[in-house]
Amino acid sequence: xxxxxxxxxxxxxxxxxxxxxxxxxxxxxxxxxxKSSPFECGFDPKSSSxxxxxxxxxxxxxxxxxxxxxxxxxxxxxxxxxxxxxxxWSMTSIIFILILLIGLYHEWNQGMLNWSS
Numbered sequence: 001x002x003x004x005x006x007x008x009x010x011x012x013x014x015x016x017x018x019x020x021x022x023x024x025x026x027x028x029x030x031x032x033x034x035k036s037s038p039f040e041c042g043f044d045p046k047s048s049s050x051x052x053x054x055x056x057x058x059x060x061x062x063x064x065x066x067x068x069x070x071x072x073x074x075x076x077x078x079x080x081x082x083x084x085x086x087x088x089w090s091m092t093s094i095i096f097i098l099i100l101l102i103g104l105y106h107e108w109n110q111g112m113l114n115w116s117s
Contacts, residue, residue, distance in 0.1 A: 059112050070100055 077093055107113055
């Protein structure tokens, strides 16, 4: 019982010393004006906040988010392939990919993917 108490206290002391050293060593003493200024999407924060914003950037961001979430939904489908019925898995995968392709076609047809317009 005594040895467990000694080992625990030694581990706690070593952890505390390492955390203090990491905190001291990671402090940056130089203050850079560029790094301490706020960064807002590449726009100068000291100018007017009512500058026109390109809708193309917004649309590309939304499209990226949609297809990024889609990857997070497709990856588990590969894992459950072993545990599910092949016919049900195939139909679910085909329907899911078909919905994504219809969405991509709609975005393409509406001109959302044309950067030059």
